Amino acid sequence: xxxxxxxxxxxxxxxxxxxxxxxxxxxxxxxxxxxxxxxxxxxxxxxxxxxxxxxxxxxxxxxxxxxxxxxxxxxxxxxxxxxxxxxxxxxxxxxxxxxxxxxxxxxxxxxxxxxxxxxxxxxxxxxxxxxxxxxxxxxxxxxxxxxxxxxxxxxxxxxxxxxxxxxxxxxxxxxxxxxxxxxxxxxxxxxxxxxxxxxxxxxxxxxxxxxxxxxxxxxxxxxx
Numbered sequence: 001x002x003x004x005x006x007x008x009x010x011x012x013x014x015x016x017x018x019x020x021x022x023x024x025x026x027x028x029x030x031x032x033x034x035x036x037x038x039x040x041x042x043x044x045x046x047x048x049x050x051x052x053x054x055x056x057x058x059x060x061x062x063x064x065x066x067x068x069x070x071x072x073x074x075x076x077x078x079x080x081x082x083x084x085x086x087x088x089x090x091x092x093x094x095x096x097x098x099x100x101x102x103x104x105x106x107x108x109x110x111x112x113x114x115x116x117x118x119x120x121x122x123x124x125x126x127x128x129x130x131x132x133x134x135x136x137x138x139x140x141x142x143x144x145x146x147x148x149x150x151x152x153x154x155x156x157x158x159x160x161x162x163x164x165x166x167x168x169x170x171x172x173x174x175x176x177x178x179x180x181x182x183x184x185x186x187x188x189x190x191x192x193x194x195x196x197x198x199x200x201x202x203x204x205x206x207x208x209x210x211x212x213x214x215x216x217x218x219x220x221x222x223x224x
Contacts, residue, residue: 036169039099042162042176047108051162051174055116061155063189066093068196072147076202076221077139078210084139085222089195090132093151095182103127103180113180117156125156129183137197142207145199152191154184 037045045051072089095103095110103110105128117125129151139145157179164172186193202210210221 037174039176040101042160042174043097043101043109043178045164045168046112046160046162049108051164051168053112053163054161055112055158055178056161058113058116058120058156058158060117060121061157063152063154063184063191065191065194066151066153068148068150068194068198070146070198071149071195072135073222075137075139075145076206076210077141077143077145078221080141082138082140084136086134086136087147087222088132088134089147089149090130091149091151092128092130093153093183095127095180098177098179103182113156113158116158125182127180127182131193133195135195135197139199142202142210143199144202144206145197148196148198150194152184152186152188152193153181154188155179155181 042051046053069091071091072087075083075085075087077083094105097103097109103113105126107127110127113127114125117123131149135147137145137147157177160176160178162174162176166172168174184191
């Protein structure tokens, strides 16, 4: 986020003397963009606790189904008939902010977002979701199969308010907008998590490797 897009505010009220009024006026003037902090610095201060931060006015976006990704080992069918096997899978989906930075589960940033969302929408927000199970999969000869999964995702947008006990970059308060994308409960806005078996033809190199394994008596090979 460009520094010029940040909203800057001045300091606390001071005693009403001629000198103090001049000081307050000077501190209330927004700092030049080049003199202010970067977005990363403000978020880091929120995470460390140096800045007393809140995530204000959270707005939940409409849920959507995220991208499919492989969540199991791969099954190489080196035989001349269909191969069927039960495959276990596990998937952990995290959250990222508008700069693509991971929002760590259990961290201060995640906790502040959850606190704000809970207060506004009366339900908790989670920065991470883990799920695992098993699935029977059938792979045709000369093909590779694996299990893929897609997680229901949702954005939450708001504004970070950072308050310092002493002026930092010449101000007590700084504000920065942010959007975090993370996992949403299954069924949110009618969207459902999806698990599917995917297959493709082996490459020439894979076929050659598979032939060697077949000679050892292995009908199919499981690889990560």
